[in-house]
Amino acid sequence: MKQTLVFATNNAHKLSEIRAMLGDAIEVRSLAEIGCFDDIPETAPTLEGNALIKARWVYERYGLNCFADDTGLEVEALGGRPGVHTARYAYPDRHDPEANNRKLLAELQGAATRAARFRTVIALIQGGEEKLFEGIVEGEIAPCERGTDGFGYDPVFMPGTDGLTFAELGVEAKNRISHRARAVAALCQYLLK
Numbered sequence: 419m420k421q422t423l424v425f426a427t428n429n430a431h432k433l434s435e436i437r438a439m440l441g442d443a444i445e446v447r448s449l450a451e452i453g454c455f456d457d458i459p460e461t462a463p464t465l466e467g468n469a470l471i472k473a474r475w476v477y478e479r480y481g482l483n484c485f486a487d488d489t490g491l492e493v494e495a496l497g498g499r500p501g502v503h504t505a506r507y508a509y510p511d512r513h514d515p516e517a518n519n520r521k522l523l524a525e526l527q528g529a530a531t532r533a534a535r536f537r538t539v540i541a542l543i544q545g546g547e548e549k550l551f552e553g554i555v556e557g558e559i560a561p562c563e564r565g566t567d568g569f570g571y572d573p574v575f576m577p578g579t580d581g582l583t584f585a586e587l588g589v590e591a592k593n594r595i596s597h598r599a600r601a602v603a604a605l606c607q608y609l610l611k
């Protein structure tokens with residue numbers, strides 16, 4: 419029988435990305451599709467902790483095998499911040515991507531290094547067994563915002579040595595090398611093995 423897994427998200431882009439990678443082998447259901455409309459608290463101090471909270475929430479309440487993700491931008495000169503607070507870096511009570519980018523560029527003025535990385539953690543729970551997967555893309559924070567594609571920190575994050583930001587690279591090229599693509603690939607490799 420076909421295996422079913424809940425992905426603890428309602429993000430349509432994330433769902434279609436993983437469904438495309440898993441093909442027909444595994445059916446992936448969203449939170450809405452299992453009737454879960456809870457605002458799952460993300461209160462852990464680490465990406466691993468938050469991914470586990472979300473996966474356990476579904477596994478414990480719905481009894482369904484599940485996985486969940488959490489992503490953070492870790493900036494070397496800021497001691498790994500904003501990390502687990504990446505979405506609400508500028509304002510603790512809301513997600514404002516433009517303000518996040520402005521704050522990041524301001525905090526890095528005069529910094530000795532602009533090295534940074536995006537890190538995605540995926541927590542999988544199957545039959546009560548928990549497993550973590552990780553995807554990392556190393557890069558640098560650009561001196562100013564550049565490019566129009568993508569979302570969030572894409573205009574300020576340069577993943578390679580050619581000086582292009584994720585927002586200049588375009589979605590297709592980004593999705594081949596991104597933190598999330600790498601974490602999803604690690605999960606899919608495990609599930610399809």
Ligand code: IMP
Nearest residue numbers: 487488489490504505569570571572596
């Ligand atoms: P989430 O865990 O996928 O919701 O990601 C947390 C936050 O990290 C998002 O709200 C964005 O601000 C940022 N983020 C995650 N992935 C990316 C990306 O690929 N590009 C730019 N920003 C990202």
